């Protein structure tokens with residue numbers, strides 16, 4: 177006797193869990209500099225001398241506490257790596273989908289330190305490793321103290 | 335065991351309701367830096383320092399998958415071994431113990447951290463339930479604990495007053511623990527008149543929200559003896575899981591804890607824990623749990639946990655002090671909970687308990703995870 181097949185049951189749940197993260201004292205210093213002064217700051221490893229950006233408590237390579245010496249980086253930098261994203265990804269800061277395609281890049285700030293951010297230039301023909309860029313900040317009234325206070329990095333001719 | 339494994343140093347933050355001043359790495363480095371200073375150890379690859387790290391944290395609690403990345407730098411995880419357990423910190427200690435037993439490493443760092451204040455405990459707990467069944471009923475651990483408390487009371491005649499005694503005892507003990515979050519001198523009536531959360535559990539019957547971290551260093555015997563003149567040996571460990579469905583479990587007894595304890599006692603050669611073990615640091619997220627867990631650990635017969643606390647035996651000056659630290663009811667974060675029990679057991683055996691010091695040569699630490707103590711772990715330590 178043929179058994180009647182059961183209907184599949186699917187359950188849809190939207191899980192929303194609120195978080196209130198703290199940036200800690202090292203990131204807070206960078207975020208305040210972005211918000212107030214459109215500046216990037218980093219701390220350094222006292223042992224190997226490398227720049228810790230974003231700033232943090234310990235140099236993971238040397239296992240020592242970062243020094244209290246702070247330095248300013250950028251704001252201009254050079255594109256080290258990039259990709260062009262062709263699918264829509266939620267922008268966590270707005271909750272809305274980001275218009276695609278958009279470039280996502282790793283930028284070496286002048287003076288050292290790597291920052292990941294968007295590029296204004298979306299034409300693949302005009303993107304290249306080694307291109308010079310500078311940050312475009314939101315107006316001060318819109319800045320909250322976060323990397324999203326930077327709209328993107330735009331190409332500069334030098 | 336051919337060679338013993340020892341805990342050579344432990345460190346805890348002061349537990350606090352909220353630590354908005356630090357992020358995870360900064361919180362954990364508070365305890366790691368204390369250990370590095372105390373032992374003189376460094377993270378090395380040549381066998382002269384800390385060989386590896388085992389950490390405990392939870393993706394949902396921290397709001398990131400792979401919740402150990404924010405602490406990789408401060409636990410020596412940069413191009414080195416770092417592994418995470420997500421259930422409770424006592425399992426991180428268990429894992430490190432096994433790593434050393436395997437012969438692979440000599441010295442291992444263990445950490446646990448959680449900042450409960452950064453999200454909602456109820457929602458995090460809710461997400462641990464079956465998404466196609468219980469999650470939509472809005473369950474959390476407090477509701478499950480209430481079902482267990484009621485079952486335990488109904489089955490054995492345990493009273494709300496007896497449960498309230500646990501709160502009074504532990505918060506009073508916490509007054510002697512400088513790391514404790516919420517020490518208090520309470521009367522039974524204060525507990526019974528605190529606001530109801532889920533009958534029969536009231537506000538003061540439940541562990542408060544807490545932020546903090548705990549860390550320790552485990553070492554092979556030969557190295558442990560060089561690192562401290564007071565190593566504490568891990569003599570036995572046992573763990574036991576229980577079924578998921580609350581309805582499948584007999585909540586009024588804790589068969590999984592009974593089995594975990596038996597396993598640890600067998601390994602440690604303990605035949606009468608009440609006589610042979612001098613101090614117990616156990617995980618009571620809710621007041622009734624201390625009574626039920628003392629039964630599971632074999633400190634009294636089933637259903638006699640209430641009578642045991644009434645006798646005064648589990649008080650700071652009793653024969654078998656339970657939670658001289660003030661326990662979880664005085665405020666210790668989830669995940670850190672079990673590891674802090676081990677740390678407090680070590681503190682007692684090293685004679686560093688200050689005003690909360692009791693006399694003991696063996697100690698027991700118990701950790702757990704899941705609703706109603708679904709996963710249990712027992713560790714017996716000795717000097």
Ligand SMILES: [Zn+2]
Nearest residue numbers: 221224235238
């Ligand atoms: Zn370095």
